[in-house]
Amino acid sequence: MSSESSKKRKPKVIRSDGAPSEGKRNRSETEQEGKYYSEEAEVDLRDPGRDYELYKYTCQELQRLMAEIQDLKSRGGKDAAVEIEERRIRSCVHFMTLKKLNRLAHIRLKKGRDQTHEAKQKVDAYHLQLQNLLYEVMHLQKEITKCLEFKSKHEEIDLVSLEEFYKEAPPDISKAEVTMGDPHQQTLARLDWELEQRKRLAEKYRESLSNKEKILKEIEVKKEYLSSLQPRLNSIMQASLPVQEYLFMPFDQAHKQYETARHLPPPLYVLFVQATAYGQACAHMKSSQPPRQDKTLSVAIEGSVDEAKALFKPPEDSQDDESDSDAEEEQTTKRRRPTLGVQLDDKRKEMLKRHPLSVMLDLKCKDDSVLHLTFYYLMNLNIMTVKAKVTTATELITPISAGDLLSPDSVLSCLYPGDHGKKTPNPANQYQFDKVGILTLRDYVLDLGHPYLWVQKLGGLHFPKEQPQHTVIADHSLSASHMETTMKLLKTRVQSRLALHKQFASLEHGIVPVTSDCQYLFPAKVVSRLVKWVTIAHEDYMELHFTKDIVETGLAGDTNLYYMALVERGTAKLQAAVVLNPGYSSIPPIFQLCLNWKGEKTNNNDDNIRAMESEVNVCYKELCGPRPSHQLLTNQLQRLCVLLDVYLETESHDDSVEGPKEFPQEKMCLRLFRGPSRMKPFKYNHPQGFFSHR
């Protein structure tokens, strides 16, 4: 077949080859125009594989011919030229073939490209279609999820549980046979039931409202009735007053007091409440009757209520004023010197101001003597003070030496150990004092009353030590816990003071008033006599030469009372300096002795004087007598007389001195001296009446 085609094309090639080179383009163009379509069609008919074979063959042929030409040329024979010519023609034919093949290849290439392009367009169209479809799918999916996520309102409603629903709902709503299997229907049914129930409840609510309205109206009516009753009751109360008074039933009075008590400052209020409560409790304990007029503790409020009320309205003013003027003061101190004193004075007064209300406490003792206590509250210092007064049932003849015993200044001193009531118990006060130039509260105590610690405690004020800025509030429990002991102490204090008062009255007349129940402590015959009993000043006591020991021990504080007793027998004079602690009789009076007889004898140079002191001071418990041992001082003095007797009578007689002994031995003694310090027999043995050594 190839040979056939090559044969066919052969003439064409030869023809074109034979044309001169100048007109070659023109001609070939027209020829080609004419032949183009034929070649196009030809391409489809020809097999590209065979063309490739042809191409290869032609190339080989060309190579061979070129090689032969070369060969011939190199040989260079005459006949060679013909040979070469012949050969050249043959090669030209081959070139023609090559050209043809080249064209065909080009056409084929073009065709291939077109085909590829076509196919590609088709593919693109398909791709686009695919994209559209994918998008549609996605959109649909979104729609589906949206639907799935939809929340219905009914889910928020709290429904009754399933079992309850089937139990309670009527069958026309629950429709068990339909709903059991179908959750949707079930839910619908449950919602129906819920709606039904809610409707019912709303109905009930409306009913209740109307009911309430009705009741309110009723109350209104009743109130009106009650308010119309008030004036009538008042008039009845008014009418009953005389009856109350007549029957000793001070209900109304108490009520008024409570009314007033509301205006008391907190500490005084605490005191008032606790004291009232304690007083009532005491009265109840003693008799089962309701509180009577003669109860042991009565509480009252004194002072102007209006002033107290006025005080409450502008509570901040005074303080602000103070601080303002303080700042001001510092600026003006230099300029206005002459008025400074007045200013300070005013400020002091302001600081020490008392609350207009005070609480009166009357404590009645068994012997009908009354201790009147008035409690004040110093508003700016936040402390309480007390003033005391003792009244007795019978008028007392006041002995000179007993002046201080019942004086308001000292009667309550040291009720608790160390509580002198001369210093402010509130540590914060010191700073306030510094500001206005008050050195100590002591100078104002007479006027203001004593700020004893127990007073603060009764008022529920507790001041911690060393913490000046601590805020202090009135505390009921503190007051309550101190009320009973303090009241008891107050009573014993008054009683012991009254007892002392009585004893002093006779002591001043040289009589030692030994009561009959203490008589057994002393022998029947006591020769030494008390000749003097006077009060002495604290300073004088400190000056005495034989009281040094007591002063050094710290037992001679300035709160004590000091006395000087003189016991005499013949030429012997025994001086006794007595320290009377305010806590008498739980704390004994302390004696220091000085005997003037054959020279001056004190505990420093005579062991027996020392022993006598210890007999009265240390062994005082034997001398207390019956409780509550108010007779202690008297007994101690009587004991002192006995001791002096023993001392003088047992003094060894000096052989070198002529004449009889001044003091013949009248006391029965087992032995005169005993022990290394040659003690005298000071101990009295009661029923037998002899003296022995301790």
Next chain:
Amino acid sequence: MERAVLHAVPLGQMEVFQALQRLHMTIFSQSVSPCGKFLAAGNNYGQIAIFSLSAALSSEAKEESKKPMVTFQAHDGPVYSMVSTDRHLLSAGDGEVKAWLWAEILKKGCKELWRRQPPYRTSLEVPEINALLLVPKENSLILAGGDCQLHSMDLETGTFMRALRGHTDYIHCLALRERSPEVLSGGEDGAVRLWDLRTAKEVQTIEVYKHEECSRPHNGRWIGCLATDSDWMVCGGGPALTLWHLRSSTPTTVFPMRAPQKHVTFYQDLILSAGQGRCVNQWQLSGELKAQVPGSSPGLLSLSLNQQPAAPECKVLTAAGNSCRVDVFTNLGYRAFSLSF
């Protein structure tokens, strides 16, 4: 003023009572422990306090180390006399002598080991025991006091072997003559009697108040203190403090001291005495007053020289009397400090 600083001002009932008790305390007796480091002191309330001398004398002594390390109630009445054997502390006061183990006291277990009462004749008032004296040679204890007799007790068996009678009033003090087994006793009757322990007889009597050199009638006859050194004896009390030559029974030196003396002792070539008044007096044998060292008590009743060889650092003189304080003299020149009940 020292005490006012030391103690807070007493306020309450108990505090005041305790302050008064301390104020009226009298320390009658002292005794140094066998180890020499501790001092026992007995007071008029029947208490015995044990002080640690070594702690109080150490350089880091505090205020507490001058307080008793232990105080216990030993007797009902005053503790008039105490002596220490090498194991026991013997204390006596109201008629009884009690023994305490030093080892147990120091461990603060204060339980009495035994108690003995000499056979007394009277029964109305129990006589006190004013003096105890150890006789190491025959391991016995001599007690003397209110019943005017010397009772000799065997420490081994605790039995009372014999009673020496002769005094007409109660006995204040005892002293032992080291070489010959002889005991001196001085009493309220004004006599110093010398007893021979072997024969239990009185061998010599010196009635001091009868000698004009030393008699002081206004003070009484009583002999309050005694000390002896070989042939020499010193005694005082109502009569003046006097040095006697025993063999010739003559007073050789009368010491010029007006106040009655309550305790006297020989120390090296000195005589130390104490009594009414604040001072510890030091005398030359010739009668010259060498020194007067003031203590803190208004009157002294006992002196104690700690010469235990076991504790040379605690070699001190202690003096106690009419106060709750025991003065400690580290040398004889001045009072170093006071131990206090």
